[in-house]
Amino acid sequence: KAGVTQTPRYLIKTRGQQVTLSCSPISGHRSVSWYQQTPGQGLQFLFEYFSETQRNKGNFPGRFSGRQFSNSRSEMNVSTLELGDSALYLCASSLTTGSGDGYTFGSGTRLTVV
Amino acid sequence: SQKIEQNSEALNIQEGKTATLTCNYTNYSPAYLQWYRQDPGRGPVFLLLIRENEKEKRKERLKVTFDTTLKQSLFHITASQPADSATYLCALPGYSSASKIIFGSGTRLSIRP
Numbered sequence: 001k002a003g004v005t006q007t008p009r010y011l012i013k014t015r016g017q018q019v020t021l022s023c024s025p026i027s028g029h030r031s032v033s034w035y036q037q038t039p040g041q042g043l044q045f046l047f048e049y050f051s052e053t054q055r056n057k058g059n060f061p062g063r064f065s066g067r068q069f070s071n072s073r074s075e076m077n078v079s080t081l082e083l084g085d086s087a088l089y090l091c092a093s094s095l096t097t098g099s100g101d102g103y104t105f106g107s108g109t110r111l112t113v114v
Numbered sequence: 115s116q117k118i119e120q121n122s123e124a125l126n127i128q129e130g131k132t133a134t135l136t137c138n139y140t141n142y143s144p145a146y147l148q149w150y151r152q153d154p155g156r157g158p159v160f161l162l163l164i165r166e167n168e169k170e171k172r173k174e175r176l177k178v179t180f181d182t183t184l185k186q187s188l189f190h191i192t193a194s195q196p197a198d199s200a201t202y203l204c205a206l207p208g209y210s211s212a213s214k215i216i217f218g219s220g221t222r223l224s225i226r227p
Binding site: 004031033035042043045048050055056058088090092097098099100102103104105106107108110 | 145146148150155156157158159160161163165203207208211212213214215216217218219220
């Protein structure tokens, strides 16, 4: 079956712009989580969606937002980009939420802010 | 707040030996613990889940232990191969919410031929 698809794979944006990243989970998976990965901070939790509802949010400023659609596809948006937002953004899907089901991650979107 | 600690130094192992990675956590008792593998530029890949009532779990050449008294998990790769070289991450459910999975910083493992 198809894995988790993230688009685009690479993105270069200028400071102050905004960006939208997309994630299509594995068919049938209803939980989607987003993570930011940088060399210094590792994997940092951004938010988790289940059945179109945000269940959890990490410690990121309000510039980071997301949503989930009825088909479980999810998008995250970062407004007013800063240089420090340069990172690998990873989306992970799982069948349920909170049960310990292992995540299936996408290959990520590499965002570079210049 | 909860903390997850993995050995931040890279681990270099001779091919054929057993690699042992450590994950320590503090401040609470998670219901389970997960291990992932991550290759450069790729997303992590789920390897194993071990629950609090399980002492040990095996999958092929992988073995995970979970000591809830020591608050520690050990991840073993037996008969290691150069293809096992990667970063290994442990992950726990969040203290405030089980659906918020928190990852350790990972340990980079290198297997030399």
